[in-house]
Amino acid sequence: MTTVVTIKGVDKVFPSRKGADTVALRGIDIEVASGEFVSLLGPSGCGKSTLLRIIGDLLPPTSGQVVVNGKTPAEARRDRDYGMVFQQATLLDWRRVLANIELPLEVAGQAPAERERRAREMLDLVELNEFADHFPWQLSGGMQQRVAIARALTLQPELLLMDEPFGALDEMTRERMQMELMRIWQQTANTVIFVTHSIPEAVFLSTRVVVMSPRPGRIVGVVEIDLPQPRQFETREEPRFFEKLVDVREMLRGAEE
Amino acid sequence: MTRRYLPPALVFVTILVVWEVGVNAAGIQGFLLPPPSRIIASVQSEWAVIWPAGLFTLREALGGLLGGTALAVLAGFAVARWSLIRAGALPFAIAAGSAPIIALAPITNQWFGITNPVAKMSVVGVMVFFPVMINLVRGLTDVGAGKLELMHSYAAPDRATLLKVRLPNALPYLLSALRVAVALCLIGAIVTEYFGGSRAALGVYISQQASLTRMAEAWAGIVVVMLFGGALQLLIVLAERILLPWHPSRRAASG
Ligand SMILES: Nc1ncnc2c1ncn2[C@@H]1O[C@H](COP(=O)(O)OP(=O)(O)OP(=O)(O)O)[C@@H](O)[C@H]1O
Ligand SMILES: [Mg+2]
Numbered sequence: 001m002t003t004v005v006t007i008k009g010v011d012k013v014f015p016s017r018k019g020a021d022t023v024a025l026r027g028i029d030i031e032v033a034s035g036e037f038v039s040l041l042g043p044s045g046c047g048k049s050t051l052l053r054i055i056g057d058l059l060p061p062t063s064g065q066v067v068v069n070g071k072t073p074a075e076a077r078r079d080r081d082y083g084m085v086f087q088q089a090t091l092l093d094w095r096r097v098l099a100n101i102e103l104p105l106e107v108a109g110q111a112p113a114e115r116e117r118r119a120r121e122m123l124d125l126v127e128l129n130e131f132a133d134h135f136p137w138q139l140s141g142g143m144q145q146r147v148a149i150a151r152a153l154t155l156q157p158e159l160l161l162m163d164e165p166f167g168a169l170d171e172m173t174r175e176r177m178q179m180e181l182m183r184i185w186q187q188t189a190n191t192v193i194f195v196t197h198s199i200p201e202a203v204f205l206s207t208r209v210v211v212m213s214p215r216p217g218r219i220v221g222v223v224e225i226d227l228p229q230p231r232q233f234e235t236r237e238e239p240r241f242f243e244k245l246v247d248v249r250e251m252l253r254g255a256e257e
Numbered sequence: 258m259t260r261r262y263l264p265p266a267l268v269f270v271t272i273l274v275v276w277e278v279g280v281n282a283a284g285i286q287g288f289l290l291p292p293p294s295r296i297i298a299s300v301q302s303e304w305a306v307i308w309p310a311g312l313f314t315l316r317e318a319l320g321g322l323l324g325g326t327a328l329a330v331l332a333g334f335a336v337a338r339w340s341l342i343r344a345g346a347l348p349f350a351i352a353a354g355s356a357p358i359i360a361l362a363p364i365t366n367q368w369f370g371i372t373n374p375v376a377k378m379s380v381v382g383v384m385v386f387f388p389v390m391i392n393l394v395r396g397l398t399d400v401g402a403g404k405l406e407l408m409h410s411y412a413a414p415d416r417a418t419l420l421k422v423r424l425p426n427a428l429p430y431l432l433s434a435l436r437v438a439v440a441l442c443l444i445g446a447i448v449t450e451y452f453g454g455s456r457a458a459l460g461v462y463i464s465q466q467a468s469l470t471r472m473a474e475a476w477a478g479i480v481v482v483m484l485f486g487g488a489l490q491l492l493i494v495l496a497e498r499i500l501l502p503w504h505p506s507r508r509a510a511s512g
Contacts, residue, residue: 058406078412090403094425094503103421107411135503 004159004191005032005055010064012050023216024050028064030210030219034158037185037192039202039209041248043256047217048195049163055193056082056161069158076159080108083152083190087164089144091136091151098123098132101151108155122150125184142173146180153188163195175233178204182231199252203227203244204236211248213255220255223248291473299477307462311481314459317374318446318485321381322438329386333393337423347394354387362449372455381445385438392434396427429504432497439489443482 012025024047032038040048053059055066057073068076076082091100101119110118123129126146136144145165152160166174178201185192196202202209209223225244227235235241273293279285280292287295300307336343336350362380369376400422408418450460463478497504 056410058409077410080412082410084407084410086403086406088403090401090407092404092422092425094428094501104411106421107408107413107417137503137505 002034003031004034004036004069005030005193006065006067007031007051007055008065008067010051010054010061010066012047012054012059013062025054025061026216026218028217028219032191032193034191035189037194037205037207039194039196039206040212041196041199041202041209041252042212042217043214043252044197046212046214048197048212051217052161052163052193052195055159056084080104080155081158083155083157083160085145085148085152085160085162085165087167089136089141089148091144091147093136096133096135097128097139097147100136100147101154104151104155118154119150122154125153125187126150126180142169142177145169145177149181149184153184153190156188158191160190160192162192164197165194166201167196174201175236179231179233181205186230199245199248200236203241203248204231209248211251211255221251223251288470288472291476295473296476296480299473300480303474303477307459307478307481310457310459310462310478311485313455313457314377314443314446314450314482315485317377317450317458318381318442320374321378321445322385322442324378325382325385325442326389326435326438328382329389330393332386333390333397336390337394337397343394343398347391350387350391354391358384358387359445359448362452366449366452366454371453374455377446377449377454377458380449381442384441384445388437388441389431389434392430393427396430397423399430400426429497429501432493432500435496436490436493439493440486443486443489447482 007028007030010025010028011023014022014024016022028051030038040051042048050059054061055068055073057077066073069079069081071079071081091097092103095103098116098119101122102115105115105118120129120132123132126149128143128146128150131139131143136147139147145168149165166177169177182205194202194205203223203225206225209225211220211223212218213220223244227238227240227244277292277294280290291299332346336346359380361383365376365379369379404422404426405418408422413421447460447463450458451464454461459478459481463475466472466475466478
């Protein structure tokens with residue numbers, strides 16, 4: 001398998017005027033292979049978002065090295081290797097759903113007909129075809145987040161970066177969205193890096209869970225989740241699933257001591 | 258429809274009735290406050306004078322509105338683009354915008370000549386310049402950080418971010434500034450004419466009739482100004498309907 005992301009010795013320090021600098025990340029090393037689904041799990045404030053933003057070239061690391069597809073993050077971003085989904089859907093309020101999904105294709109300079117064909121395909125994937133002509137405010141939070149996922153997938157990115165995309169959703173919607181994400185991941189075979197602070201979510205979705213310590217964020221360990229693919233609704237009821245939950249939980253607890 | 262338009266219509270009719278009955282019952286002299294029936298009669302009898310006078314003044318108001326808005330849009334883009342200018346210019350613009358610009362009227366009347374429409378247009382232009390410019394800058398710059406980050410993640414050139422995010426974001430700001438501007442432009446033109454102007458102008462007509470205590474005629478002139486003001490507001494509302502089908506202000510209506 002080819003390596004998509006290599007992170008070596010990454011530190012991130014947020015300087016502050018009063019001299020009490022925030023050390024958000026210390027000595028992070030991760031390798032992510034093509035087709036993996038890796039979750040970053042840790043308590044609030046441990047630097048998960050910061051790490052994801054460094055990978056996505058929204059923040060520079062203070063020191064250390066990040067390689068994405070053999071390039072720097074900035075080059076990878078310019079080559080549009082990324083799709084990003086954040087906690088907020090951040091749809092453009094003045095665009096209808098279909099036009100929102102077309103946005104990255106427009107920026108990339110694709111022809112209108114091709115754009116629309118591709119956007120409809122993505123809309124199909126997240127099962128929102130009936131809502132193509134709605135404005136974002138006419139959708140529920142979960143539907144908006146699905147539009148954001150469709151938008152992130154339109155450019156067929158090799159690497160999907162997701163920062164608590166289901167954080168604002170209720171438990172039932174959240175589980176449905178997780179199933180949907182699993183289905184999409186199976187169909188598109190992207191590599192996914194997924195930030196969450198929900199242990200069951202991380203275990204259910206991932207092929208590997210990277211457990212982080214409270215600030216300053218370090219990597220405490222990695223749990224391989226070798227549950228059978230494709231994950232199904234019943235996966236959550238299997239004894240092996242609970243074993244993995246316990247493994248991850250204990251690693252998290254170990255980190256706090 | 259009825260629910261929306263009936264209450265204001267009722268209030269309007271009630272005011273007219275109370276005015277009419279009150280003036281007659283209290284025996285208020287016509288030269289202090291004429292009853293609505295007298296005003297309406299004057300609108301009819303003076304129509305041949307006040308309508309062309311109104312159009313003359315409207316032209317001044319719209320000329321100033323257009324010029325002021327065009328300059329404000331140019332300045333707004335420049336100020337929004339270069340944060341250095343913004344830091345220097347915006348506080349100044351906000352202070353200048355809250356100054357009583359109408360006080361310039363006697364001065365521009367001197368500069369350009371009392372009968373020259375440019376004297377009026379320049380006051381109007383300065384009046385509308387500040388709210389339009391300030392709102393446009395807000396609209397272009399108060400874009401959520403998330404949306405800008407999104408465009409950054411697509412490696413979007415500045416031009417694409419301007420066209421696809423900043424401009425649409427600024428449109429509601431611009432239209433609400435125009436709502437203020439269309440009201441200001443009539444005030445600016447009329448009041449500047451009170452300080453003197455062409456005999457063909459409505460402001461001059463109103464102030465002359467008032468000084469002759471021909472109050473019903475003065476009021477008839479004001480009715481024409483109100484008609485224009487209402488029509489301009491309606492145009493802006495219409496533009497909002499067409500241009501902003503997505504705006505929060507529309508959600509209650511269609512939800
Ligand atoms: N732009 C910034 N400037 C200064 N400090 C920051 C900045 N962004 C994050 N931090 C700090 O870095 C640390 C890690 O923040 P980060 O947002 O990565 O945490 P997180 O793990 O994503 O938390 P959560 O689960 O609550 O989202 C926090 O202590 C935060 O205060
Ligand atoms: Mg976070």
